[in-house]
Amino acid sequence: MRLSLRVLYAARGVWRECFPLHGRDVARWFPGHMAKGLKKMQSSLKLVDCVIEVHDARIPLSGRNPLFQETLGLKPHLLVLNKKDLADLTEQQEIVHYLEGNGIKNVIFTNCIKDENIKQIIPKVTELIGCSYRYHRAENLEYCIMVVGVPNVGKSSLINSLRRQHLRTGKAARVGGEPGITRAVTSRIQVCEHPLMFLLDTPGVLAPRIENVETGLKLAICGTVLDHLVGEETMADYLLYTLNRHGLFGYVQHYGLASACDDIEQVLKSVAVKLGKTRKVKVLTGTGDVRVTQPNYAMAARDFLRTFRSGLLGPVMLDRDIMPACC
Numbered sequence: 001m002r003l004s005l006r007v008l009y010a011a012r013g014v015w016r017e018c019f020p021l022h023g024r025d026v027a028r029w030f031p032g033h034m035a036k037g038l039k040k041m042q043s044s045l046k047l048v049d050c051v052i053e054v055h056d057a058r059i060p061l062s063g064r065n066p067l068f069q070e071t072l073g074l075k076p077h078l079l080v081l082n083k084k085d086l087a088d089l090t091e092q093q094e095i096v097h098y099l100e101g102n103g104i105k106n107v108i109f110t111n112c113i114k115d116e117n118i119k120q121i122i123p124k125v126t127e128l129i130g131c132s133y134r135y136h137r138a139e140n141l142e143y144c145i146m147v148v149g150v151p152n153v154g155k156s157s158l159i160n161s162l163r164r165q166h167l168r169t170g171k172a173a174r175v176g177g178e179p180g181i182t183r184a185v186t187s188r189i190q191v192c193e194h195p196l197m198f199l200l201d202t203p204g205v206l207a208p209r210i211e212n213v214e215t216g217l218k219l220a221i222c223g224t225v226l227d228h229l230v231g232e233e234t235m236a237d238y239l240l241y242t243l244n245r246h247g248l249f250g251y252v253q254h255y256g257l258a259s260a261c262d263d264i265e266q267v268l269k270s271v272a273v274k275l276g277k278t279r280k281v282k283v284l285t286g287t288g289d290v291r292v293t294q295p296n297y298a299m300a301a302r303d304f305l306r307t308f309r310s311g312l313l314g315p316v317m318l319d320r321d322i323m324p325a326c327c
C-alpha cells in the first residue's frame, strides 16, 4: 500500500536519512568458509558449457559474488533474476541497461514458484552455447549447465521449475526457506530432452568480503544468511527504514497500526501486542519480585521479516538507493 501524496508529504523529514551502521561487523555475518564450495565448482567446470547465475531480483545490482565472474567467467553466462514476484520492477529497463553497461548482457527475470519466464531459459542457453567455443566438448551433443548463486535465491527451485516445464516431471532438487539447503555440487539433473540438457545444482556461495554493511543487510533481509547471525531486530529495523524511505507503508495496514513510524521499538511493540506475542518477565522491585507482561520483540521481528519475505508487504526494489539516476 502506498500512502497518498498528502500523507507522504506530511511525513517528509520524519524518516531517517541513513541507517546507523556503527559497530556492525559484517565479516561475522558472512564467514569465509564458502570458498570450499567455490573450489568444488571450479573443479566441475570442465564438464560445463554454460553458467546460469541466479540472484534475487530485489537486489539486482548488489550482493552478487564477484568470484563467480572471476573464476567461472570463461563460460557463457546467463543471469537469472529470480523472485520477480517480490520485486518492484517498475525500473526493469533501467536495471537491464545498467547491467549491460557492466558487461552482463543476458538477463532473464523469473518466478520459479509460478514458472514465469522459465521457458525463455533453455532457448537462451542454447543460443549462448551455440555462439561459444566448446573446447573438447564440441562433439558432445548433450549440454551441461552449472547453476550458481548466493544462498537461498532459488537455484534448486529453478531446476525443479525447468523440469516441470520441459519434462513434466516433479522435484529433483531440495528446496528450503533457509539458506544452506543445498550442501554439495550435485550429480547431473536432466532438465530437457531436446536439446538434451543437464544441470548441476551447487551450494550457495557468498562473497568472502561483502562490499559494505548495507549490502550485507540487504542480503540478510532477502534471507541469504541465517537470521541469527545478523540479529532479527537489526534486520527488522533495516527493513522498516527501507520501507519508510520507499514510501511502502503496507505494514501499517497489515498490522493495523495507527500510523507509519520510523522507530523500530514502537513498531515491534505494536506488532507484538497485535499478534498477542507477549511474555511475562520477573522484575525485582524494592518490595520483592513482580511479574510484568512485556512485548516479545524477538517474535515480532521474526513475524515482520517473514511477512515481508512472503510478499505481503508489497514488492520492493532494495537497490533503488544505488541505481544511478541516469541508468
Ligand SMILES: Nc1nc2c(ncn2[C@@H]2O[C@H](COP(=O)(O)OP(=O)(O)OP(=O)(O)O)[C@@H](O)[C@H]2O)c(=O)[nH]1
Pocket (backbone or CB within 6 Å): 082, 083, 084, 085, 086, 110, 111, 112, 113, 114, 149, 150, 151, 152, 153, 154, 155, 156, 157, 158, 174, 175, 176, 177, 178, 179, 180, 181, 182, 183, 202, 203, 204, 205, 311
Ligand atoms: N516468492 C518466491 N519464492 C521463491 C522463488 N523461487 C524460490 N523461492 C523460495 O525461495 C526459497 C529458497 O529456494 P531454494 O530453491 O531452496 O534456493 P537455493 O538457492 O537453492 O538455496 P541454497 O540451497 O540455500 O543455496 C524457498 O522457500 C523457495 O520456495 C520465486 O520465484 N518467488
